[in-house]
Amino acid sequence: MPTGRALLLEGIHTDADAALEAAGLEVTHENGALTKDALDAAMAGVTVLGVRSKSRLSAELLDRHPNLLAVGCFCIGTDQLDLRDAARRGLAVFNAPFSNTRSVAELTIAEIVALHRRLGDRSRELHDGIWRKTAAGAHEVRGRTLGIIGYGHIGSQVSVLAEAFGMQVIYHDVASKLAIGNARPVESLARLLAESDVVTVHVPDEPSTRNMIGTSELGQMRPGAMLINNARGSVVDLDAVAEALRDGHLGGAAVDVYPTEPSRNDDPFSTPLAGLPNVILTPHIGGSTEEAQAAIARDAASKLARYLVEGSTRSSASVPEVDLPSPRPDRHRILHFHRNVPGVLGRMHTLLAEIDANIAAEYLQSDPEVSYVILDVESDSVEEVAERMRSIPETIRMRTLS
Ligand code: NAI
Secondary structure (H helix, E strand, O other), X not given: OOOEEXXXXXXOOHHHHHHHXXXXXXXXXXXXXXXXXXXXXXXXXXXXEEEOOOOXXXXXXXXXXXXXXXXXXXXXXXXXXXXXXXXXXXOEEEOOOOOOHHHHHHHHHHHHHHHHOOHHHHHHHHHOOOOOOOOOOOOOOOOOEEEEEOOOHHXXXXXXXXXXXXXXXXXXXXXOOOOOOOOEEXXXXXXXXXXXXXXXXXXXXXXXXXXXXXXXXXXXXXXXXXXXXXXXXXXXXXHHHHHHHHOOOOOEEEEOOOXXXXXXXXXXXXXXXXXXXXXXXXXXXXXOOHHHHHHHHHHHHHHHHHHHHHOOOOOOOOOOOOOOOOOOOOOEEEEEEEEOOOOHHHHHHHHHHHOOOEEEEEEEEEOOOEEEEEEEEEOOOHHHHHHHHHOOOOEEEEEEEO
16 A cells, blocks of 8 residues: 655645545645745655646646656646646646536526526616516526537536426537437537527537637527527627627527636626626636535545556546556556657566566556556566666656555
């Protein structure tokens, strides 16, 4: 069992602790991000570092801590460090990209109902002392058609919840996706736009999705239909949405993500949608719930723990993914990162054969620059095996589990 320290920064949820402690680590928490110098000092002797969005791990900092085995980005993205550089160091980086799926799906459902009842407007009026009781323009969602663009993790969850409200669900995805419940795929975006009472977008930010909803697409929507974007700010043209709301073609919109977003709370913010009727604006909080934070902590920590205990890099954001069943007690597990050049594996086999070490299991994966291999070896001397593996000049990093 490995031993070492895990340093978790930025108030990472304590649900991370159990898995890391079970992997033999002593876990320390810091509530905030640390300054460059404080982080450098705090990383002495640290095996696993956990960060959220505010920390930056420069190449210079990582150079000073070669014994750091893995980094957990306890959030959705991995902007905290250069993943290619991490791979070249054999530094395994893990994140938790889908732990807030349910939170986004629930917000979307809330907005579908809120837009149909014009809750944003009614609430704002009462805050301003205006009593305006009316049924005009207010609808049940039961029986109405929801169009989901992007039927991935979030889109398919929205589909399940919307059906429970009695909605008809159609979806469009560029990949072939199995329909859940009674949802129905439609063959084109145009068809989805024409058939939906409310359209919700759940696609990634990619060149093919940039401004995928603009003036032309809004024009293809039903008069009075509504639009929700809780995906990425690049996907929807907000000037076009503002125009469609002003001319009354669009009946409402809910937006959580923007082309440019403030980096800090209380920084100035403006959007062409401000002040328009039946528009719900939220500050990129789709995935921001305490449950999502706890789920992120458990997900990232369990991946880190598996890497420490078994060497598994499954779903690593930086290094090639290798996963072998748990090592048997009578075998030594060798975890070896090396430069991806021809002949390294052959040399390993020769070096092990020379000392009569039998390779009982082996799995290698490579990216263009880096290879990672897990070897389960039967040998009397793990030290001798390790020494031979380390002698290979292309070695980047080597670890043994016994
Ligand atoms: P996912 O990768 O599971 O699903 C995305 C789906 O979109 C895939 O099925 C893909 O095939 C499909 N797709 C890609 N290009 C398409 C196109 N041009 N037309 C139709 N379908 C297309 O992603 P997930 O986890 O469901 O996330 C969806 C979006 O939500 C992402 O942009 C993500 O960044 C965003 N997000 C927003 C959050 C928030 O706080 N508002 C929190 C979490 C995710």
